[in-house]
Amino acid sequence: MRTFSWKRLIGVVVSALLTTVGAVAVASPAQAAWGSQIPFTLNTFVSSTPVGYASGWIQFETNGTTFRYQVTVCRQSGYLLPQLNIYVNAPSVGTSHGTYLANATPSYSGTTTGSPCYSSYGTRSGQHSYPNLNNVRFVLTGGTFSHSNQLVTDEDFNRIVNPY
Numbered sequence: 001m002r003t004f005s006w007k008r009l010i011g012v013v014v015s016a017l018l019t020t021v022g023a024v025a026v027a028s029p030a031q032a033a034w035g036s037q038i039p040f041t042l043n044t045f046v047s048s049t050p051v052g053y054a055s056g057w058i059q060f061e062t063n064g065t066t067f068r069y070q071v072t073v074c075r076q077s078g079y080l081l082p083q084l085n086i087y088v089n090a091p092s093v094g095t096s097h098g099t100y101l102a103n104a105t106p107s108y109s110g111t112t113t114g115s116p117c118y119s120s121y122g123t124r125s126g127q128h129s130y131p132n133l134n135n136v137r138f139v140l141t142g143g144t145f146s147h148s149n150q151l152v153t154d155e156d157f158n159r160i161v162n163p164y
Contacts, residue, residue, distance in 0.1 A: 033062040035163060040071075042156040043116075044082060044142035051078030051154070052142030053116050060133075064164040067136055068127040073106055074117030075142070080153075081108055081120060082142040088130045090137040090159050097157065098137050101128055135161045 037057040044052035056071030073084050083105045090098030106122030137160070143153035 032066070034068075035060050035062060038160055040138060040158045040160060042084075042138060042140040042158055044078075044140050044154055044156045046078070046142070046144050046152045046154050047146070049078075049144065050076040050116070051080075051144050052076060052082030052140050052156075054082070054084055054138070054140045058136060058138075058160055060162050060164055062164050064162060065131055065133050066127065066129040067133065067162070068125070069104070069136075069138075070123065070125040071104060071106075071138070072121060072123045073108075073140070074112065074121035075108070075119040076117060077144065078142040079144040079151075080142060081105075082140055084124070085139045085141075086128070087137040087139060089132070089134045092159070097139055098135070099130075101130060101136075102126065104138070133162050135159050 037059045039057050042054040043050060053076055054071050054073045056069060058067055058069040060067045071084065073082055075081050086101045086104050087098035088101050090096060104124050104126060106124035108120040108122040110121050111119060112121055137157050139155055139157040141153055141155040143151055146152050
């Protein structure tokens with residue numbers, strides 16, 4: 001006949017707990033690894049008059065297909081609110097912006113009088129995935145009216161290569 005043993009009971013309970021913890025740890029999904037934040041700045045001018053400004057960062061996931069960003073865009077001396085668009089896989093030379101991915105224009109919810117912005121501004125953040133992501137191009141377009149009341153626009157862009 002066997003006698004009751006506390007040591008044996010504690011051993012069985014500890015073994016069951018370790019088995020459960022191990023099963024839960026194996027079933028947990030892996031967390032994404034992100035590279036460092038890469039800062040960028042865009043300035044749009046029409047005939048040396050600053051019309052739009054954007055400043056922010058982009059961060060690539062180490063899987064090579066996902067990026068996230070945060071950017072603040074503001075109107076300077078432009079008549080129109082600047083527009084910010086995101087393109088992917090732009091060639092290193094040439095006029096093509098690449099494949100259009102998204103509009104990243106923020107809702108202009110604030111105003112400021114500090115440099116470099118003197119008017120409306122807003123901040124936008126987002127995350128996108130794209131297969132075979134080689135680079136991301138942010139394109140800032142701003143505009144104003146010339147002396148002949150003709151709308152004149154210009155743009156600035158920054159092409160950021162995916163390091164993964």
